[in-house]
Amino acid sequence: MAKVPVLKNYINGSWKSSSSGDTFDNVNPANTSEVIGRFQQSTCKDVDEAVEAAAAALPKWKNTPAPQRGEILFRVAEILVKRKEQLAQDMTREMGKIIKETRGDVQEAIDMAYYTAGEGRRLLGETVPSELNNKFNMSVRMPVGVVAAITPWNFPMAIPSWKLIPALVCGNTVVIKPASDTPLSSYNLVRICEEAGIPPGVLNMVTGSGRNVGTPLMDHPKVNLVSFTGSTDTGSIVAAHCAKQMKQYSLEMGGKNAIIVMDDADLNLAVEGVLWGAFGTTGQRCTACSRVIVHKKVIKKFSNMLLRRTKNLKVGNGLNGKMEMGPLINEEQRQKVLNYCNIGVEEGAKLLTGGACVSGKGLSKGFFFEPTLFADVSPKMRIAQEEIFGPVLSVISCRNLDHAIQITNDSKYGLSSAIYTQNVNSAFKAIENLDTGITYINSSTIGAEIQLPFGGTKGTGNGHREAGTVALETFTEWKSVYIDYSGTLQKAQIEE
Ligand code: UN1
Numbered sequence: 103m104a105k106v107p108v109l110k111n112y113i114n115g116s117w118k119s120s121s122s123g124d125t126f127d128n129v130n131p132a133n134t135s136e137v138i139g140r141f142q143q144s145t146c147k148d149v150d151e152a153v154e155a156a157a158a159a160l161p162k163w164k165n166t167p168a169p170q171r172g173e174i175l176f177r178v179a180e181i182l183v184k185r186k187e188q189l190a191q192d193m194t195r196e197m198g199k200i201i202k203e204t205r206g207d208v209q210e211a212i213d214m215a216y217y218t219a220g221e222g223r224r225l226l227g228e229t230v231p232s233e234l235n236n237k238f239n240m241s242v243r244m245p246v247g248v249v250a251a252i253t254p255w256n257f258p259m260a261i262p263s264w265k266l267i268p269a270l271v272c273g274n275t276v277v278i279k280p281a282s283d284t285p286l287s288s289y290n291l292v293r294i295c296e297e298a299g300i301p302p303g304v305l306n307m308v309t310g311s312g313r314n315v316g317t318p319l320m321d322h323p324k325v326n327l328v329s330f331t332g333s334t335d336t337g338s339i340v341a342a343h344c345a346k347q348m349k350q351y352s353l354e355m356g357g358k359n360a361i362i363v364m365d366d367a368d369l370n371l372a373v374e375g376v377l378w379g380a381f382g383t384t385g386q387r388c389t390a391c392s393r394v395i396v397h398k399k400v401i402k403k404f405s406n407m408l409l410r411r412t413k414n415l416k417v418g419n420g421l422n423g424k425m426e427m428g429p430l431i432n433e434e435q436r437q438k439v440l441n442y443c444n445i446g447v448e449e450g451a452k453l454l455t456g457g458a459c460v461s462g463k464g465l466s467k468g469f470f471f472e473p474t475l476f477a478d479v480s481p482k483m484r485i486a487q488e489e490i491f492g493p494v495l496s497v498i499s500c501r502n503l504d505h506a507i508q509i510t511n512d513s514k515y516g517l518s519s520a521i522y523t524q525n526v527n528s529a530f531k532a533i534e535n536l537d538t539g540i541t542y543i544n545s546s547t548i549g550a551e552i553q554l555p556f557g558g559t560k561g562t563g564n565g566h567r568e569a570g571t572v573a574l575e576t577f578t579e580w581k582s583v584y585i586d587y588s589g590t591l592q593k594a595q596i597e598e
Contacts, residue, residue: 106127106137106138106139106140107139107140108125108139108140109139109140109141109142109285109286109289109309110142111142111144111148111152111306111307111308111309112289112292112293112296112305112306112307113148113151113152113155113306113307113308114151114152114155114158114159114302114303114306115296115301115302115303116302118142118148119142120142120143120144120145120148120309120310121144121145121147121148122142122143122144122145122148124142124143125140125141125142125143126140126141126143126282126309126310127139127140127141128140128141128196128282128283128284128285128286130195130196130198130468131196131197131198131283131428131429131430131431131432131468131469132195132198132418132419132420132421132428132429132465132467132468132469132470133419133467133468134467134468134469135467136195138192138195138196138286139196139285139286139289141282141285141286141289141309141310142308142309142310143309143310143311143314144308144309144310144314144315145310145314145315146314146315146318148308148310148315149277149308149315149318149319149322150318150322152277152306152307152308152319153248153250153277153306153319153322153324153325154324155302155303155306156248156275156276156277156303156304156306156324157247157248157275157324158303159275159301159302159303159304160245160247160248160274160275162301163270163273163274163275163301163304164244164245164273164274166273168221168222168223168225168271168272168273169222169223170222171222171270171271171273172218172219172220172221172222172223172271173219173222174270174295174298174299174300175215175218175219175222175267175270175271175298176215176216176219177298177299178215178219178267178294178295178298178300179212179215179216179219180298181294181297181298182208182211182212182215182294183212185290185294186205186208186209186212187205189204189208189259189287189290190204190205190207190208191204191421192286192287192290193207193208193258193259193284193286193287194420194421194428195286195421196258196283196284196285196286196287197255197256197258197283197284197287197431198384198420198428198429198430198431198468198469199256199383199384199386199420199428200420200423200425200426200427200428201420201421201423202423203382203383203420204420207257207258207259207260207287208259208260210257210259210260210263210552211259211260211262211263211267211291213551213552213553214260214263214264214267214268214552214569215263215267217552217553218267218268218271218573219267219271221268221271221272221571221574222271225243225271225272225574225578226571227240227241227242227243227580228240228241232584233594234586234588234592234594235588235592236586236587236588236589236592237584237585237586237587237588237592238584238585238587239582239583239584239585240582240583240585241580241581241582241583242580242581242583243272243574243578243579243580243581244273244578244579244580244581245272245273245274245577245578245579246272246274246326246327246350246577246578246579247274247275247324247325247326247327248274248275248276248277248324248325248326248327249265249269249274249275249276249277249325249326249327249328249329249577250276250277250278250279250319250320250322250325250327250328250329251265251266251269251276251277251278251279251329252278252279252316252319252320252328252329252330252331252332252340253265253278253279253280253281253288253331254281254331254332255281255282255283255284255431256383256386256387256388256431257387258280258281258284258286258287258288259287259288259290259291261331262278262280262287262288262291263291264552264556264568264569264573265278265329265331265568266278266291266295266305268568268573268574268576268577269329269577270295270300270304270305272574272577272578274326274327274577275303275304275305275306276304276305276306277306277307277308277319277325278292278305278306278307278308279307279308279309279310279315279316279319280307280309281332282309282310282311283431283432284431285309288307289307289309292305292307312336317343320340320343320344320351321343321347323347325349326349326350327349327350327351327352327576327577328340328343328344328349328350328351328352329351329352329576330351330352330353330354331353331354331355331388332354332355333355333356333489334355334356334489334514334515334561334562337353337354337355337564340353341353341564350576351564352564352566352568352576353563353564353566354388354556354557354558354562354563354566354568355388355515355561355562355563356388356489356515356517356561356562357387357388357389357390357489357515357516357517357518357558357562358392358393358486358487358488358489358513358514358515359379359389359390359391359392359393359515359517359518359519359520359538359547360391360392360393360394360395360509360510360513360519360520360547361375361376361379361391361393361394361395361519361520361521361522361546361547362394362395362396362500362503362506362507362510362519362520362521362522362523362532363376363394363395363396363397363400363404363521363522364397364503364506364521364522364523364525364528365397365399365400366523366524366525366528367397367400367522367523367524367544368522368524368544369400369403369404369407370407371522371544372404372522373404373407373408373411374411375391375520375522375544375545375546376391376394376408376495376546377408377411377412377415378546378548379391379520379546379547379548380392380394380473380493380494380495381412381415381426381427381473381493381495382427382546382548383548384427384428384429384430384471384492384493385439385490385491385492385493385494385495386430386431386435386491386492387548388489388517388562389517389518389540389547389548389549389550390491390547390548391495391520391546391547391548392489392490392494392495392496393479393486393495393496393498393509393510394408394495394496394497394498395498395499395500395506395509395510396497396498396499396500397499397500397501397502397506398499398500398501401497401499404497405454405477405497408475408497409454409455409475412454412455412456412473412475412495413455413473415427415473417460417465417470417471417472417473418463418464418465418470419464419465419468427473427493428470429465429468429469429470429471430469430470430471430492431469432469433469435469435491435492436459436469436471436492438490438491438492439471439490439491439492439493439494440457440458440459440471442484442485442488442490442492442494443456443457443458443474443494445484445485446476446479446483446484446485446494446496449483449484449485450478450483451476451477451478451479451480451483451485451496452476452477452478453474453475453476454475454476454477454497455472455473455474455475456471456472456473456474456475456493456494457472457474458471458472459471459472460472471492471493472493473493473495474492474493474494474495475495475497476494476495476496476497477497478497479496479497479498480498481498481509481512482512483496486498487513487514489515503528503531503532506521507531507532507535507536510536510537510538511535511536511537513560514560514561515558515560515561515562516537516538516539516558516559516560516561516562517538517539517540517557517558517562517563518538518539518540518541518542518547518548518550518558519532519536519538519540519541519542519547520541520542520543520545520546520547521536521541521542521543521544522544523543523544529543529544537559537560538558538559538562539555539556539557539558539559539562539563539567540556540558550569552569552570553569553570554569554570555567555568555569555570555572556568556569556570
């Protein structure tokens with residue numbers, strides 16, 4: 103059996119063991135007998151060291167011209183391109199999603215790096231006229247300081263890249279705590295950043311549990327901003343901790359995303375979009391489609407078409423290119439999904455297919471679950487309201503567009519929504535009235551591109567967005583600058 107590699111923390115430019123001396127195993131969710139790596143079970147001492155390193159590296163990094171910072175990130179993109187296949191394979195082994203999707207995850211990091219590297223030569227501010235003569239007004243961006251990035255397991259490289267890359271181009275220094283289920287992809291990304299020339303202390307990585315690493319990291323007084331992606335429950339804890347110290351925080355949290363299928367929709371197209379949104383990444387996306395709201399005129403036909411396709415999805419090890427859906431991330435998640443299926447049945451929804459763990463045929467050592475479809479779901483049922491984060495889709499009937507929009511918006515979340523219709527008026531009405539941060543027309547709820555803002559309304563976030571140019575709003579502070587070259591005391595607002 104191959105020797106299991108021991109992978110270390112990255113602090114101040116060196117790869118270091120944790121002060122606890124303990125490690126934890128990163129296992130393959132498709133085959134739990136495969137241990138991918140042993141990672142550091144870190145403590146608050148390691149966190150402290152990493153944050154101190156980030157704070158010490160800040161003045162120099164902040165004063166490195168932004169175009170130079172951008173050039174290093176451009177090199178990150180180039181290395182990611184060269185290693186894309188290996189990085190994707192590592193990711194499928196640690197996370198389970200199929201290889202096409204992990205290639206997409208790495209691609210999203212590549213897109214982010216190329217796009218954001220260019221910000222090194224923009225970082226746009228404003229110039230505005232002054233109300234006085236011989237006076238010049240402008241705004242410039244400053245880094246926030248030390249950024250703590252706390253990242254989830256479902257996009258093990260893309261989401262870390264959404265945080266690290268904009269933070270770094272803006273002149274911040276960073277400590278990242280990756281999810282314990284998928285630390286290898288963050289490790290790979292940090293190694294690439296080191297290779298590309300990110301100086302010691304500017305980027306640090308500490309692995310370990312939420313309690314021993316995440317909490318001391320967000321509570322550290324030298325951390326100026328916490329950028330978190332994960333569950334709404336954990337996000338509200340992050341918010342409470344940050345509020346106590348009046349530090350900034352940006353949260354990306356849950357979703358209960360819906361696709362509306364109108365009676366004039368291209369049903370074949372809609373079925374494909376719904377399948378991709380519901381069962382891609384085994385339903386473990388915050389943008390996953392977990393409700394499909396179908397016009398009553400076509401619901402019977404649509405449900406039959408969807409059922410046929412759902413039953414035929416190939417579930418298996420994501421490294422096998424023929425598979426369409428991999429395992430869930432761990433047993434806890436699988437039990438949660440199973441529990442929701444039981445709740446759905448108890449609530450009176452009709453289980454059309456799925457609802458159970460998959461075993462046998464070489465799958466018994468993985469956390470596989472059947473693609474699951476519920477019909478006769480009413481909007482208030484728990485399976486229609488709560489985020490399941492698994493391959494469970496609820497079909498809900500609607501009377502008309504207004505009704506569909508009302509059902510979609512009846513959610514504590516507001517991340518992504520979609521509508522399938524051939525009617526331009528319905529499409530625009532939906533764009534206007536769906537209360538989500540992202541809306542797709544004739545496309546699924548997943549697959550956001552990095553050059554637009556990513557995030558949502560209500561319980562999904564706290565008003566911030568990631569990616570696009572707006573990421574700069576999170577990772578910079580504004581400074582307004584007034585330059586008076588009149589040589590006299592000029593008083594704004596004051597009549598002489
Ligand atoms: C997430 O699920 O946390 O739009 C991120 C998408 C991907 C990102 C998802 N580009 O589905």
